[in-house]
Amino acid sequence: MRQPAKSAARVDVAVRAAVQAYVQGGHQDWRELASFCDQHYVRHLVDESANVEMMLICWKKGQASRVHNHGSSHCYLTVLSGGVEELRFTTGDTPLESEPTLAPRLPGVIAATSPCPLLLPDGVNHVCVGTTAYINDSMGLHAVRCDDAACGGPGAEEGAVSLHIYAPPIRRVRLYEPEADRVVTRAPGFRTIRGVEEEDQMDASLLSSTL
Ligand SMILES: N[C@@H](CS(=O)O)C(=O)O
């Protein structure tokens, strides 16, 4: 992230203030956009500009993101309902020679390289309602999961809903797949954009609206 520290600090103050005002205001309008999918977590774009994008992510219990980066963006994750667990990873300092490899045939997939670097666990955060977590690529990678352990044990909620603000919008992510020994580059998709369903994204098996 090539951004002066002062400018990053201004973004940080502005985003946190806006999010906290929204949370403290007890707004419920996000519920109109929130819908879940049985197969995987889903992303709903609320709005975007050249500098920032805002989305809701709906997680059923047990659903998780794979280990990923955030395409050089600032990433703010605020839980609106339920709770999620964030597992952090680093890849260590060793530069790794990587070669192109077979990429999965899924929408948005751009390329894959092998091997997958060793993923070193770097902490666990439980993000509860009203709390904001922050990550960028210089801090490492993460995988997020919704389960009963995340916050407060079994609840009546169907799962969790989180509000994500990425600055600038994320156009490419890297997905780390140790089981396939590869790193996949993908353009992330959405289940809905400003409340309108993305028709080509409705086949859950294509993982289009997840990373
Ligand atoms: N960064 C992920 C959600 S999370 O795991 O932070 C996404 O945009 O889909």
Ligand SMILES: [Fe+2]
């Ligand atoms: Fe993420």
